[in-house]
């Protein structure tokens with residue numbers, strides 16, 4: 001486990017996240033992720049820390065409104081959010097990590113269009129670390 005840093009485009013939102021240097025991420029085909037091209041690195045809350053930019057974050061919610069889709073109100077980039085599958089953790093957008101600490105990114109496809117079938121228990125487990 002190493003500390004990665006990342007953030008939004010304008011630099012207001014900055015965070016650090018504890019994860020391996022070889023990242024296992026998922027690409028979801030649901031209505032919002034497919035439009036954003038979001039790559040999910042899902043971590044428990046204690047492995048994520050917001051360093052700055054909390055005041056710049058805006059939240060968007062739809063459907064069950066469990067997920068808190070957070071994005072920077074200045075540059076519009078969604079660098080992390082609270083996912084429906086892990087409402088007690090965070091999903092970090094692997095595309096928003098500073099590249100220097102990322103050795104490898106392995107992408108797994110996730111069928112979020114059929115979310116209820118993917119998560120029959122109504123939520124996901126933490127797999128990494």
Ligand SMILES: [Zn+2]
Nearest residue numbers: 008010072075
């Ligand atoms: Zn920004």
